[in-house]
Amino acid sequence: MVCFCFLVDQKRKMKASKPAAGTCSRCGRGARIADMKTSTRFCLIPIYCRSWRAMVCSFCGSVLKSYR
Secondary structure (H helix, E strand, O other): OHHHHHHEEEEEEEEEEEEEEEEOOOOOOEEEEEEEEEEEEEOOEEEEEEEEEEEEEOOOOOEEEEEO
């Protein structure tokens, strides 16, 4: 089971973004609306991809709200 943890990973990539009204609750900087793409890989082969929209902090990168 320990080997299985190292064979599966998940990457989150920001495809496009635009400014949004609001501030981050963690650092107080501005927020952006972003189109995100999450891909799950097994042994470096993508097995699942999902596109979704989220409100992301432009400074610290934390996801403030998710629109799935």
